[in-house]
Amino acid sequence: MAFIxxxxxxxTETVTINLGPHHPSTHGIFRLLATLDGETVVDVQPKxxxxxxxxxxxxxxxxxxxxxxxxxxxxxxxxxxxxxxxxHAVEKLAGLQVPERAEYIRVIxxxxxxxxxxxxxxxxxxxELGATFTPMIYAYRQREFIFDIFEMATGARMFTNYMxxxxxxxxxxxxxxxxxxxxxDNLERFFDEFETLTAENxxxxxxxxxxxxxxxxxxxxxxxxxxxxxxxxxxxxxxVAEPYSVYDRFQWxxxxxxxxxxxxxxxxxxxxxxxxxxxxxxxxxxxxDGPVMDEKARRLRPPKGEAYARIxxxxxxLGFFIVSEGGAEPYRCRVxxxxxxxLTALRQMVIGHTLQDLVVIFGSxxxxxxxxxx
Amino acid sequence: xxxxxxxxxxxxxFPEAGIERQEGLDFTIVLPSSLIVDACRTLRDDxxxxxxxxxxxxxxxxxxxxxxxxxxxxxxxxxxxxxxxxADKADPRLASVTSxxxxxxxxxxxVYDLFGIVFEGHPKLERILLWEGFPGxxxxxxxxxRIYSFEEMRATLPPETER
Numbered sequence: 001m002a003f004i005x006x007x008x009x010x011x012t013e014t015v016t017i018n019l020g021p022h023h024p025s026t027h028g029i030f031r032l033l034a035t036l037d038g039e040t041v042v043d044v045q046p047k048x049x050x051x052x053x054x055x056x057x058x059x060x061x062x063x064x065x066x067x068x069x070x071x072x073x074x075x076x077x078x079x080x081x082x083x084x085x086x087x088h089a090v091e092k093l094a095g096l097q098v099p100e101r102a103e104y105i106r107v108i109x110x111x112x113x114x115x116x117x118x119x120x121x122x123x124x125x126x127x128e129l130g131a132t133f134t135p136m137i138y139a140y141r142q143r144e145f146i147f148d149i150f151e152m153a154t155g156a157r158m159f160t161n162y163m164x165x166x167x168x169x170x171x172x173x174x175x176x177x178x179x180x181x182x183x184x185d186n187l188e189r190f191f192d193e194f195e196t197l198t199a200e201n202x203x204x205x206x207x208x209x210x211x212x213x214x215x216x217x218x219x220x221x222x223x224x225x226x227x228x229x230x231x232x233x234x235x236x237x238x239x240v241a242e243p244y245s246v247y248d249r250f251q252w253x254x255x256x257x258x259x260x261x262x263x264x265x266x267x268x269x270x271x272x273x274x275x276x277x278x279x280x281x282x283x284x285x286x287x288x289d290g291p292v293m294d295e296k297a298r299r300l301r302p303p304k305g306e307a308y309a310r311i312x313x314x315x316x317x318l319g320f321f322i323v324s325e326g327g328a329e330p331y332r333c334r335v336x337x338x339x340x341x342x343l344t345a346l347r348q349m350v351i352g353h354t355l356q357d358l359v360v361i362f363g364s365x366x367x368x369x370x371x372x373x374x
Numbered sequence: 375x376x377x378x379x380x381x382x383x384x385x386x387x388f389p390e391a392g393i394e395r396q397e398g399l400d401f402t403i404v405l406p407s408s409l410i411v412d413a414c415r416t417l418r419d420d421x422x423x424x425x426x427x428x429x430x431x432x433x434x435x436x437x438x439x440x441x442x443x444x445x446x447x448x449x450x451x452x453x454x455x456x457x458x459x460x461a462d463k464a465d466p467r468l469a470s471v472t473s474x475x476x477x478x479x480x481x482x483x484x485v486y487d488l489f490g491i492v493f494e495g496h497p498k499l500e501r502i503l504l505w506e507g508f509p510g511x512x513x514x515x516x517x518x519x520r521i522y523s524f525e526e527m528r529a530t531l532p533p534e535t536e537r
Contacts, residue, residue: 048502048503049501049502049503049504049505052503052504054512054519056488056513057512057513057517057519092399093399218476220424220425220447221424221475221476221477222475222476222477222479223425223426223427223475223476223477223478224477225427234447236447240450241445241447241450242450242451242452305398305399306398306399306400306402306432306441307398307399307400308400308427308428308443308453308455310427310428310453317427319427319428319443321428321430321441321443323432331432332432332433332513334428334430336427336428336430336443340480340484341477341480341481343480344476344477344479344480345476373503374503
């Protein structure tokens with residue numbers, strides 16, 4: 001008795017699988033629809049919207065000040081840069097002059113936020129690689145110290161609600177500077193320690209070098225920005241290209257990496273943290289005295305008009321497009337979300353790699369799902 | 375190159391098309407909708423605007439406005455805003471610029487999802503933040519986003535079988 005009457009074809013079939021919506025690698029509710037041939041990824045489609053809260057619509061019914069707690073929740077890893085971007089756009093629209101002391105405080109807070117966000121980027125990348133939690137907790141431990149000084153100044157660890165159009169809500173409290181100096185001094189040691197422990201690990205090199213290569217021309221055409229763009233060799237940083245706040249007063253460099261693979265993105269995050277720390281130190285040393293709020297900003301009603309303003313958030317360009325009809329609420333407020341637009345090139349980056357690399361590449365883009373969905 | 379020179383180049387390249395400047399905080403150029411892809415290709419290839427930062431829409435009482443914010447990575451300058459007015463609010467349609475900047479892909483899908491503006495020539499025009507079958511387009515001004523009863527809430531959900 002013959003079991004097989006005729007020879008079967010040995011062709012393989014592609015399989016479509018869902019990564020998510022609940023998946024340990026996405027740090028949020030996010031779905032990747034991956035088409036696999038064996039273990040090789042042949043197509044991937046990001047499916048988003050599970051965390052869509054309609055923040056743009058809600059902002060149309062809130063005054064500008066009431067919107068600040070909402071923008072905190074756009075990208076909850078770096079709330080203070082979200083506030084900075086929003087206030088920057090409102091100030092452009094309303095023509096407000098931010099006092100110098102407030103600008104310095106904003107720069108200190110924004111750069112500490114950048115360090116904090118990059119810490120999570122490098123820490124979580126190890127989770128993606130399977131070194132579950134130990135390297136991440138190293139980064140988390142240090143992040144808590146930064147949270148301490150945020151809490152001292154703003155009253156909250158994460159959702160700080162601190163910046164206002166025209167300045168910051170309150171001045172720094174007594175003793176803040178002493179604690180901040182202590183924390184920033186400790187950061188330098190943390191960077192050295194973390195880099196020594198991780199950056200030349202042999203398994204790490206094998207898993208990240210030449211994985212998810214992003215060519216510079218593709219990155220620009222896909223509107224990618226931030227560390228992801230700079231790791232592909234494009235020295236573009238909004239803080240230099242279109243200086244806002246007081247960034248033109250500090251001495252620092254824009255680091256870049258040549259290849260644009262996952263390893264380069266990792267080193268890019270580490271290099272940017274050091275530059276941010278340098279800016280924080282210069283700003284703390286030069287912090288002037290004076291008021292922290294523009295008095296014109298009370299009872300804020302920007303004139304009729306529209307303005308687009310962006311800053312360099314830890315993830316890249318974070319822009320706000322605000323249309324005012326002269327009322328207390330914006331007529332339309334668009335958030336140019338970095339994380340969502342940085343996903344545009346994901347498909348081209350992962351095709352040809354294996355499923356395990358897909359998780360690592362997605363992690364190296366450092367997307368916060370709340371920012372993707374808004 | 376200043377934004378005024380960019381506008382002059384566009385005016386010489388497309389005479390009689392009705393390109394004009396709109397006064398405001400950002401340098402804004404208003405284009406007719408038929409010209410958007412050609413104008414964007416000229417801006418990218420000949421005038422150096424290689425980075426599409428933002429693409430969004432505004433629901434005005436008389437028209438939808440689609441707004442593009444462009445930058446040049448090699449020539450730092452404030453943003454150049456392009457604006458297209460779509461007066462037909464019942465059936466707003468516009469050509470997609472994904473062939474010029476791939477970065478428009480997800481942003482056009484979002485405008486389609488939240489405003490209902492159809493981008494012709496987009497490779498995969500599907501809803502992105504909301505599910506297929508969601509009634510209406512939330513960022514339109516006539517969208518009702520106050521729901522006071524479970525019946526009204528249930529009416530917004532897709533049928534049981536598709537959930």
